[in-house]
Amino acid sequence: MNCSTLGIGLAGFGTVGSGVWNTLQRNGVLITDRTGGSVELAVTGILVRDPAKARATAGDVPQDLFTTDWRSLVGNPAVDIVVELIGGTTDAFELVAAALRAKKPVVTGNKALLAERGTELFALSKEMATPIHFEAAVAGGIPIIRSVQDSFVGNRLHSLVGIINGTSNYILQRMTEAGLDYPPALGEAQALGYAEADPALDVNGWDAAHKAILLATLAYGFSIDPEKVHVAGIEQVRPIDIAFAKQLGYVVKLLAVIREHADGAIELRVQPSFIPKNHILASVNGVFNAISVVGDAVGEALFYGRGAGQDPTASSVVADLVEAARALRHTAGHRGFLPYRDSGTLLPVEETETAYYVRFDVTDRPGVIAEVAKILAESGIGISGTHSPVNPEAPDAEFVDMVFLLHTCKFGKLQAALAQVEALDCINSAPVVFRIEKL
Amino acid sequence: MNCSTLGIGLAGFGTVGSGVWNTLQRNGVLITDRTGGSVELAVTGILVRDPAKARATAGDVPQDLFTTDWRSLVGNPAVDIVVELIGGTTDAFELVAAALRAKKPVVTGNKALLAERGTELFALSKEMATPIHFEAAVAGGIPIIRSVQDSFVGNRLHSLVGIINGTSNYILQRMTEAGLDYPPALGEAQALGYAEADPALDVNGWDAAHKAILLATLAYGFSIDPEKVHVAGIEQVRPIDIAFAKQLGYVVKLLAVIREHADGAIELRVQPSFIPKNHILASVNGVFNAISVVGDAVGEALFYGRGAGQDPTASSVVADLVEAARALRHTAGHRGFLPYRDSGTLLPVEETETAYYVRFDVTDRPGVIAEVAKILAESGIGISGTHSPVNPEAPDAEFVDMVFLLHTCKFGKLQAALAQVEALDCINSAPVVFRIEKL
Numbered sequence: 001m002n003c004s005t006l007g008i009g010l011a012g013f014g015t016v017g018s019g020v021w022n023t024l025q026r027n028g029v030l031i032t033d034r035t036g037g038s039v040e041l042a043v044t045g046i047l048v049r050d051p052a053k054a055r056a057t058a059g060d061v062p063q064d065l066f067t068t069d070w071r072s073l074v075g076n077p078a079v080d081i082v083v084e085l086i087g088g089t090t091d092a093f094e095l096v097a098a099a100l101r102a103k104k105p106v107v108t109g110n111k112a113l114l115a116e117r118g119t120e121l122f123a124l125s126k127e128m129a130t131p132i133h134f135e136a137a138v139a140g141g142i143p144i145i146r147s148v149q150d151s152f153v154g155n156r157l158h159s160l161v162g163i164i165n166g167t168s169n170y171i172l173q174r175m176t177e178a179g180l181d182y183p184p185a186l187g188e189a190q191a192l193g194y195a196e197a198d199p200a201l202d203v204n205g206w207d208a209a210h211k212a213i214l215l216a217t218l219a220y221g222f223s224i225d226p227e228k229v230h231v232a233g234i235e236q237v238r239p240i241d242i243a244f245a246k247q248l249g250y251v252v253k254l255l256a257v258i259r260e261h262a263d264g265a266i267e268l269r270v271q272p273s274f275i276p277k278n279h280i281l282a283s284v285n286g287v288f289n290a291i292s293v294v295g296d297a298v299g300e301a302l303f304y305g306r307g308a309g310q311d312p313t314a315s316s317v318v319a320d321l322v323e324a325a326r327a328l329r330h331t332a333g334h335r336g337f338l339p340y341r342d343s344g345t346l347l348p349v350e351e352t353e354t355a356y357y358v359r360f361d362v363t364d365r366p367g368v369i370a371e372v373a374k375i376l377a378e379s380g381i382g383i384s385g386t387h388s389p390v391n392p393e394a395p396d397a398e399f400v401d402m403v404f405l406l407h408t409c410k411f412g413k414l415q416a417a418l419a420q421v422e423a424l425d426c427i428n429s430a431p432v433v434f435r436i437e438k439l
Numbered sequence: 440m441n442c443s444t445l446g447i448g449l450a451g452f453g454t455v456g457s458g459v460w461n462t463l464q465r466n467g468v469l470i471t472d473r474t475g476g477s478v479e480l481a482v483t484g485i486l487v488r489d490p491a492k493a494r495a496t497a498g499d500v501p502q503d504l505f506t507t508d509w510r511s512l513v514g515n516p517a518v519d520i521v522v523e524l525i526g527g528t529t530d531a532f533e534l535v536a537a538a539l540r541a542k543k544p545v546v547t548g549n550k551a552l553l554a555e556r557g558t559e560l561f562a563l564s565k566e567m568a569t570p571i572h573f574e575a576a577v578a579g580g581i582p583i584i585r586s587v588q589d590s591f592v593g594n595r596l597h598s599l600v601g602i603i604n605g606t607s608n609y610i611l612q613r614m615t616e617a618g619l620d621y622p623p624a625l626g627e628a629q630a631l632g633y634a635e636a637d638p639a640l641d642v643n644g645w646d647a648a649h650k651a652i653l654l655a656t657l658a659y660g661f662s663i664d665p666e667k668v669h670v671a672g673i674e675q676v677r678p679i680d681i682a683f684a685k686q687l688g689y690v691v692k693l694l695a696v697i698r699e700h701a702d703g704a705i706e707l708r709v710q711p712s713f714i715p716k717n718h719i720l721a722s723v724n725g726v727f728n729a730i731s732v733v734g735d736a737v738g739e740a741l742f743y744g745r746g747a748g749q750d751p752t753a754s755s756v757v758a759d760l761v762e763a764a765r766a767l768r769h770t771a772g773h774r775g776f777l778p779y780r781d782s783g784t785l786l787p788v789e790e791t792e793t794a795y796y797v798r799f800d801v802t803d804r805p806g807v808i809a810e811v812a813k814i815l816a817e818s819g820i821g822i823s824g825t826h827s828p829v830n831p832e833a834p835d836a837e838f839v840d841m842v843f844l845l846h847t848c849k850f851g852k853l854q855a856a857l858a859q860v861e862a863l864d865c866i867n868s869a870p871v872v873f874r875i876e877k878l
Binding site for chain 1: 704
């Protein structure tokens with residue numbers, strides 16, 4: 001191990017905070033392996049409001065990690081990186097600012113904080129030469145921040161258009177599929193935990209707007225005043241609108257649209273929109289998010305995944321922690337990929353299992369199906385269907401195609417059976433095999 | 440400008456090489472801005488086979504950049520980073536190895552080289568503490584390498600399943616849509632430049648397999664012997680198979696499947712597959728690629744985009760160049776995001792343009808449509824349709840919904856017209872506006 005451990009201060013131990021804890025516990029060794037031994041992370045402090053409650057819900061967390069004083073978390077010499085997950089724009093602001101002033105990199109998922117007060121925080125980040133990472137602030141586990149910032153760094157970005165509020169998207173989907181009116185669809189989302197008790201920011205469009213402001217700032221480089229952004233939510237959507245959209249070939253989605261115009265002006269708006277039902281964004285359902293990015297080099301690229309939730313958001317927080325840790329530990333670092341295991345096991349293809357479609361070229365005579373079916377049965381392979389389509393151009397052809405649909409079995413078993421089938425007189429060529437994937 | 444320029448040696452100046460040149464010319468200033476002034480890239484040498492031909496086709500390239508000797512390119516003290524785009528696994532191997540030995544980071548899009556000889560090259564990369572970057576080797580402009588390596592570093596990856604050969608995908612799509620047999624569909628792909636004159640690696644599955652081997656190595660950390668990978672191509676697909684799949688609710692795709700089993704064994708295979716027609720991968724058409732990644736934290740995430748071509752591939756090469764340059768120039772670096780422009784222009788929402796769907800709550804009496812239509816006409820806003828659905832539960836209701844579909848116009852013009860409409864006696868509430876997005 002050529003690394004020394006970096007200490008993480010978790011400010012907030014709710015859904016996402018405990019997800020980060022769990023992910024680091026579960027995959028900490030893997031993370032160290034995958035970074036070539038250069039990154040080892042340990043949680044060295046946790047800020048909570050109520051230590052008694054935290055102790056009750058977090059069985060495996062050492063009690064002495066908890067504190068109720070954010071200043072002591074940020075000031076703790078064992079804390080190298082601060083993760084802000086307390087939400088809001090006041091205490092969170094103080095905490096993030098204090099961490100930056102202490103030259104401790106910050107990882108946050110707080111889109112409201114950065115959209116409303118990012119100008120101040122980024123200025124402080126620059127002054128202190130200490131980064132703020134915020135992959136978790138937009139679209140949960142989807143790596144859209146890093147992709148826009150790093151992967152598309154060589155692109156002039158023409159547009160970013162996306163579905164970036166899962167709660168609204170779930171409500172609209174239920175209104176579309178089940179014909180629900182808005183209040184019961186919202187109630188359902190709340191019952192499932194997809195919407196907060198106070199769902200205002202989700203349904204009025206401002207959660208999506210905060211994310212869109214961050215994306216636009218990333219893509220175009222300047223701070224954007226939230227007051228100048230046009231935002232409409234889904235509260236006014238009625239079943240009649242959805243029915244009408246459907247009749248016209250559209251689907252209703254809450255869409256965030258960011259677009260650069262020829263004169264350099266940036267269009268940025270969030271509102272319920274009709275989008276063509278065949279567009280890939282139209283098939284983004286439930287609490288999933290998707291963002292379509294168009295750049296002058298990359299063309300169109302689309303990112304799709306879970307836009308919220310404990311584990312997906314934790315996935316992004318942990319990625320940012322590794323990024324921050326690498327920068328802190330950077331010496332003569334090797335940032336490219338290296339294999340990190342001497343060997344691993346490749347599953348022999350014979351052991352892989354799917355269902356199959358198999359086509360044979362057969363001589364058309366009575367008994368063919370019976371002969372093939374017998375071999376398959378003796379091999380223990382189930383047949384879910386068989387078909388021998390008549391060639392309309394040659395209905396009396398001597399040689400025909402015959403198709404078998406086979407139940408899931410190991411490929412090795414199939415190969416052995418097919419070798420026997422191939423040896424039959426009536427089979428004229430090697431069978432052609434397609435996998436039937438469940439996905 | 441707080442940076443000194445880094446020199447790029449481009450080995451190969453075909454489609455992708457000239458795309459990289461063009462992208463750096465077009466967006467060089469933007470790249471420097473977006474990296475906070477820390478990265479300035481300049482091409483300082485170009486390896487070509489035939490300088491006369493290169494001069495003829497590359498009008499704006501200074502002649503003295505060209506060389507036909509790869510040793511002089513790699514040894515050129517003005518070359519800090521080497522981009523390998525010559526293809527193949529012999530000369531390319533020598534060139535990449537020489538660059539690593541000279542401690543010059545390498546950027547390559549050569550999937551065959553890394554899949555066949557990656558073990559040797561990664562060992563050398565480690566020994567020399569000099570990275571190989573290869574985002575361009577898998578799925579063109581889609582940032583799948585960086586996402587798997589960095590964004591999902593905290594995940595145990597359960598599977599990566601994707602369509603990663605655009606040529607095969609185009610051929611299968613044409614067979615599906617136009618009912619073509621394999622040879623004419625291949626011919627069409629060749630005529631459009633989607634398939635090489637020798638399409639073997641594309642259609643026999645090995646191009647996809649090379650990419651899958653790289654993805655599996657990234658995800659699971661060990662080198663994979665290509666000889667142990669099960670690969671089948673699309674040459675044996677017939678219209679009958681596609682028709683049969685359709686009848687069963689499937690679509691035929693050439694699928695790369697990588698999956699970790701509970702015992703740690705890695706399943707890795709490429710073959711024509713039936714996938715459910717409603718799965719998002721089924722709607723990936725033409726030369727597009729898509730990869731679905733499932734991790735224990737992130738859940739399912741999907742990446743979609745152009746899998747090949749000059750500019751998308753150049754986008755990935757340039758991203759890797761910036762990554763390599765940042766590592767070379769890293770001092771007390773700031774790897775987080777910072778706004779890089781003091782200000783920018785947000786397009787006033789009044790200036791944004793789309794078509795619209797507008798719903799009014801109206802008092803149902805003769806003349807309502809005429810009154811609203813008159814205001815819209817006087818405002819210069821075209822109506823593409825209007826509808827007043829009868830409420831089946833109250834067919835004689837006094838208050839009804841009325842819907843207008845409006846042609847594209849500026850939002851400010853719409854707002855002004857709607858203010859007039861709202862003032863009409865027969866209009867009972869503020870109109871509800873949805874954007875109709877073309878996408």
